[in-house]
Amino acid sequence: MTESPAAGIWGTLPRPFSVLAPMEDVTDTVFRRVIRAVGAPDLFFTEFTSTDGLCTAGRPRVIDRLRFTPEERPLIAQVWGNHPERCLRVAAEVREMGFDGIDLNMGCPVRKIIKRGECGALIDSPTLAAELIAATREGAGDLPVSVKTRIGISRSRAEEWIGFLLGRGLAALTVHGRTVAQQSEGHADWGAVALAVKLRDALDVPTRIVGNGDVKSAVQFRERAEETGADGIMIGRGVFENIFVFKTIRDMQAGNNPGADFALISPREKIGFFTYHMLIHRETWGPGRSFHSLKKFAKTYLRAFEGAGALMDQVMHCSNHDSALAALDAWMPDGYGSRMNAAAPGTVTPSSDG
Numbered sequence: 001m002t003e004s005p006a007a008g009i010w011g012t013l014p015r016p017f018s019v020l021a022p023m024e025d026v027t028d029t030v031f032r033r034v035i036r037a038v039g040a041p042d043l044f045f046t047e048f049t050s051t052d053g054l055c056t057a058g059r060p061r062v063i064d065r066l067r068f069t070p071e072e073r074p075l076i077a078q079v080w081g082n083h084p085e086r087c088l089r090v091a092a093e094v095r096e097m098g099f100d101g102i103d104l105n106m107g108c109p110v111r112k113i114i115k116r117g118e119c120g121a122l123i124d125s126p127t128l129a130a131e132l133i134a135a136t137r138e139g140a141g142d143l144p145v146s147v148k149t150r151i152g153i154s155r156s157r158a159e160e161w162i163g164f165l166l167g168r169g170l171a172a173l174t175v176h177g178r179t180v181a182q183q184s185e186g187h188a189d190w191g192a193v194a195l196a197v198k199l200r201d202a203l204d205v206p207t208r209i210v211g212n213g214d215v216k217s218a219v220q221f222r223e224r225a226e227e228t229g230a231d232g233i234m235i236g237r238g239v240f241e242n243i244f245v246f247k248t249i250r251d252m253q254a255g256n257n258p259g260a261d262f263a264l265i266s267p268r269e270k271i272g273f274f275t276y277h278m279l280i281h282r283e284t285w286g287p288g289r290s291f292h293s294l295k296k297f298a299k300t301y302l303r304a305f306e307g308a309g310a311l312m313d314q315v316m317h318c319s320n321h322d323s324a325l326a327a328l329d330a331w332m333p334d335g336y337g338s339r340m341n342a343a344a345p346g347t348v349t350p351s352s353d354g
């Protein structure tokens with residue numbers, strides 16, 4: 001099972017490349033388009049999507065997780081589930097849908113999922129993990145297959161587990177340097193990412209190693225990549241602290257100043273992009289998805305400028321897109337917000353007076 005995997009998209013990325021982490025209820029088609037407009041990573045992931053859900057009557061509830069538009073590419077579909085035959089079917093479908101790869105989640109620490117032996121619990125079930133990977137590879141054909149995992153369940157078993165995964169013919173392996181028991185606590189162990197690179201080199205397999213955990217800035221991106229030799233660095237929660245983080249990485253890689261700290265970004269830009277986020281959220285989901293699901297993003301934008309607290313308070317009291325958009329627009333009476341173009345993502349150009 002160590003034959004050369006199809007590297008596909010993973011083989012074309014610059015090194016070190018940046019990746020937006022899969023985040024449930026966050027990194028849907030809307031959020032990915034916002035990130036594309038704000039400053040994109042080299043690679044996007046979907047939220048994790050249940051293969052059981054996709055193959056059963058629950059399908060209508062989960063299929064939206066695999067919705068995407070061309071500007072979100074390159075895009076990896078992340079899936080999970082413990083039935084090899086469903087992984088095979090879903091991998092074939094993901095390929096048909098036009099994704100750039102499929103990733104198996106072997107790290108989610110949610111208790112009820114772990115109790116069922118799924119995701120992070122697979123670290124203790126290597127035989128099943130190998131079957132799931134093999135079935136996914138069969139269904140995926142020439143589409144690259146990757147895994148995102150942690151370093152152990154209650155204690156680190158990084159060497160054994162990562163070594164095992166590196167023998168499975170994966171195009172890429174993302175290592176989040178925490179155990180399942182740690183959830184999001186403590187610090188991510190980047191020594192485990194460096195170990196993954198060493199093991200990969202010793203085994204002489206072409207699997208790309210992606211490191212993940214606690215990276216929040218362009219400088220940390222560079223430091224973690226240099227320290228570990230990882231091919232790519234994945235960032236999750238860092239986007240909430242600085243939604244422009246991938247732009248700052250691109251600026252740094254282009255030899256420019258890694259750009260502004262979030263505090264130095266103009267309020268017009270922050271409010272402008274929140275407006276854009278709301279517009280495409282409304283356009284994409286219509287009345288099917290509540291405005292309230294957007295409120296968790298308010299402090300991603302409405303922070304670190306005078307009046308931010310009051311504006312945030314206003315938005316939190318709104319009950320629909322229209323009233324929230326009006327509140328944002330009123331903050332910028334020149335109509336900057338209403339000039340945002342939801343129909344043409346990527347053309348969110350602030351006016352020249354901005």
Ligand SMILES: Cc1cc2nc3c(=O)[nH]c(=O)nc-3n(C[C@H](O)[C@H](O)[C@H](O)COP(=O)(O)O)c2cc1C
Pocket residue numbers: 021022023024025026046047048078105107108148176212213214215234235236237238
């Ligand atoms: C809200 C939220 C949802 C997440 N959903 C997923 C998911 O669907 N799939 C996955 O592999 N990891 C998921 N994660 C874990 C992240 O992908 C990432 O591994 C973790 O947050 C550590 O990276 P960070 O410190 O850069 O955030 C989620 C994390 C958060 C905060």
